[in-house]
Amino acid sequence: MNIAVVGTGYVGLVSGTCFAEMGNQVTCVDIDAGKVDSLRDGRLTIYEPGLEVYFDRGRREDRLRFTTSLAEALEEAEVVFLALPTPPAEDGSADLQYVLGVADDIGGLLAANPDWGYKVLVDKSTVPVGTSRRVTDAVEAHGLTAGEHFDVVSNPEFLREGVAVDDFMKPERVVVGTSSEKAGEVMTRLYEPFVRQGNPILLMDEESAEMTKYAANSLLAAKITFMNEIANLCERVGADVDEVRRGIGTDSRIGPKFLYAGIGFGGSCFPKDVQALHRTAREEGYSFEILDAVLRVNDEQRKSLIPRIVEALSDDGRLDGKTIGMWGLAFKPHTDDVREAPAHVLIRELTALGADVVAFDPEAVETTKATFEREPLSGDGALAYAESAYEAADGADALVVATEWPEFRRPDLTRVRRSMTGDAPLVFDGRNVFDPQDMADAGFTYHSIGRPH
Ligand code: UGA
Secondary structure (H helix, E strand, C coil), X not given: CXXXXXXXXXXXXXXXXXXXXXXXXXXXECCCHHHHHHHHCCCCCCCCCCHHHHHHHHHHCCCEXXXXXXXXXXXXXXXXXXXXXXXXXXXXXXXXXXHHHHHHHHHHHHHHCHHHCCEEEEECCCCCCCHHHHHHHHHHCCCCCECCCEEEXXXXXXXXXCCHHHHHHCCCCEEXXXXXXXXXXXXXXXXXXXXXXXXXXXXXXXXXXXXXXXXXXXXXXHHHHHHHHHHHHHHHHCCXXXXXXXXXXXXXXXXXXXXXXXXXXXXXXXHXXXXXXXXXXXXXXXXXXXXXHHHHHHHHHHCCHHHHHHHHHCCCCCCCCCEEEEECCCCCCCCCCCCCCHHHHHHHHHHHCCCEEEEECCCCHHHHHHHHHHCCCCCCCCEEECCCHHHHHCCCCEEEECCCCHHHCCCCHHHHHHHXXXXXXXXXXXXXXXXXXXXXXXXXXXXXXXXXX
C-alpha cells in the first residue's frame, strides 16, 4: 500500500519505518528541512534499538522516502498518518494546533486536486476525545465530504520507547476507531500482516478509540503509583514490596507487569496523558479523583529519596560540599529520553540543596545537557558528567541509582565501594536493582524502595 506519514518525530519515524519493512511504500513528511536532510542521508534522528536495520533497508530498497512536501507525499497515498506533536498547553490541555493545521493543509490540497482520490486520514498522535471530529470538520471546511473524499480514523499507538519496533511489528492489539466501513476495511488490510499470530484488530467508534489510549496509559500509571504507595507502607511495617509484588502478580486478574516500585514514572506519555484525561474529566464537570491522586503521589515519589539522603549526610538540612554520584538520567533504560525523568527531578533538588552531582548514563547525557541548557539549574551545587558508572561513583559521598540500565545490575561492587567515601558508603537505589543482602555483604549502607535494609 502507499502510505504517507506526516511528522517524523518518534511515533512517525517508528511507524513509517515499520510500515516500509512490511513492504509498503512510505513517504514521511516533515516541515523541518534539517531533519529531512539527515534522514535522507541515512542518519536516524532518534535512538531506538532495532530501528536502524529496518530504516537502512527501507531506504536502500526505496520503500522509505523523506520529503518536506506534503503534496508530494499525499498525491499517491491511500492512507495518511498524522503523527504530530500535541504538547500540553499552559492549562494542561493538549495543544492541537499542529494536528488541525495539517488537517487544514490536507483539506486544501485534496480540494485543489480531486483526481488524487479517496484518502484515509489517521490520527496516530494521542489526542483528546473528540479530535477525530475536529479533524473531519477541518477537512470538510474545504468543501469536501467525509465518507466520499476522505475518512478520519483514530488509531492510537501503544509503543513503549526502547521496545517500540517489537511493539509495532507484533502488537498485542490494534485499535481502529472509525464509523466508516470503507476506512475500516483499508485499515484492516494495512494491519493484517502485523497480527498474523491472531492478535485482534479492534474496530470501534472514534471516541472510544481515543479514550482507549488515555484509559490504558492512566491505568498503567495508576498501577505503578499504587505499588509505590504499597512500597512506602512496606517500609513502615517491615514488609518487602518485591515479595508483595510476586504475591499479587501471580493472580491473573492483576498480572505481573507494571508492578515495580521505584522513584516514580516519567517520560513523555504517562504524565502528559494522565494530566490530559484529568482535564477532560474536569471540562465535562466530572472530578476524576484517582487521577488527581496519581499525579500528586508521583510528584512526591520522584523526590522521596531526598529526605533520606539529607538525613544520612547532613545535620543542617543542606548538602553543601557533598558529592552525589548518579547512575542513570533517562526516564527509563534503553532510551535517551529525559522528559519528566525522575533523575532530573533529583538533580534539581540535590543541587538546590548545595550538593554537586556527577552523573553517568549510557545514552542520555547529551539530552540532559540540552535540557539543563534550556532550563538551567538554580541551586549552588554543580552538575558534571562522568564517562562511566565507576567514574560517577569515584569520590562520591553517596550513590543514587535513578534508571535501571542493565549495566548497573552487576558492577564490580568492591571497586565501587573502595572508590567512594566512608567506611560503609551510602547507596540509594531508586529502582531496586540490587539485592539488599548482597549490598550489606559488600559493605554498603544500602537504601532502596519498599524493602527492609
Ligand atoms: C508508555 C506505554 O507503556 C506505551 O504503551 C504507550 O504507547 C506510550 O507510553 C505512549 O503513550 O506513547 P513509555 O512512556 O515509553 O510507554 O514507557 P513505559 O515503559 O511504559 O514506562 C513509563 C514509566 O513508568 C517509566 O518511567 C518507568 O520507569 C515507569 N515504570 C514502569 C515503573 O516505575 N514501574 C513499572 O513497573 C513499570
